[in-house]
Amino acid sequence: MQGLQTIKIEKNSELGPVVSSRTVAEGLEKQHQHVKRDLEKILMSPNVDTLIIQSQYKDSRGRKQNEYLLTKDGFTLYMFNIQGHNDFKLAYINKFNEMENQIQNRLPGSYKEAVAQLLETLENNEQLQLENNMNKQKIAEYEPKASYLDSILQNKSLVTVGQIAKDYGMSAQALNKLLHDLKVQYKQSGQWLLYSSIHGEGYTHSSTKEIEHKDGSTSVRMNTKWTQKGRLFIYELLKENDVLPIIEQ
Incomplete structure (x- = not known):
């Protein structure tokens, strides 16, 4: 046959x-x-x-x-x-x-294992996407001033969003939300990241830190500070939207 x-x-x-x-x-x-x-x-x-x-x-x-x-x-x-x-x-x-x-x-040995594998894959993908977006921001920040990288790392004029917020009599959370509403930044996995349109403008300087959790897993946290140029950018942007620092009110 x-x-x-x-x-x-x-x-x-x-x-x-x-x-x-x-x-x-x-x-x-x-x-x-x-x-x-x-x-x-x-x-x-x-x-x-x-x-x-x-x-x-x-x-x-x-x-x-x-x-x-x-x-x-x-x-x-x-x-x-x-x-x-x-x-x-x-x-x-x-x-x-x-x-x-x-x-x-x-196939996984059981439905429970299949769900666990799916969740692990989704978490890994989300973490990779977050790290990719953070790296894009860091690279864009370094590109326009690569020759000044060492001096930037030692720059004492960098300020946190909380310090800028105090100038306006608001909390860091409130200023972050306002900058989000004004399309300056967006939140991903609990971290604020600049939109790609202003990545390379020299407004921020960011560093990353690996955090180890109790269960042995690790995650990456970005620490972002604003340059004086970024501080001026925020001032001009908020002024256009009728938000002034306390000293000018």
Whole structure:
């Protein structure tokens, strides 16, 4: 039987391993229409419509034709309804078992493990995205003044957002929110980051610190301070929006 030479089983995302009625017909050296007729008789029995599923394929002329997809149980049920062909039957059942084992080995051992792996992946992706955005901000800050990097690191004129906020009689949280509303910065994973449009303007200087948690995991925290140029930028921006420092009120 030619079907034993090239055993063909497909993987269906919803059904798992399946074999087409066309492949079965070829392997048994039968006409496809006869195999379909036999399958339709089996489908008249109850509780088999999940084992033998009607599908379609395009023939050599591009026309849609009907076929059936047989799961392992559907294939076994069909073979029990015909005489002989034991070698063919055994070869295909072994192939089904082999593919099911391959699929099972790629899946987590339990639903709980699958959920845990998914959450871990999402957390890792979020952390990588955060670190990537922080690095973009740091690189953009360094690029326009790379030759002054050492002096910037020692620059005593850098100020925190809390120090600037005091000039306006507000808290650091309130100023951060105001700068967010004015499209200066956005918050990601609890950290404020500048929008890319002003990354390289020299308004801030940022450093990162790795924090180790009690459970042994680590995360990265960014410490951002504003330069005097950034302080002037905030002053002009707030002034345009009728927010003045206390000394000018």
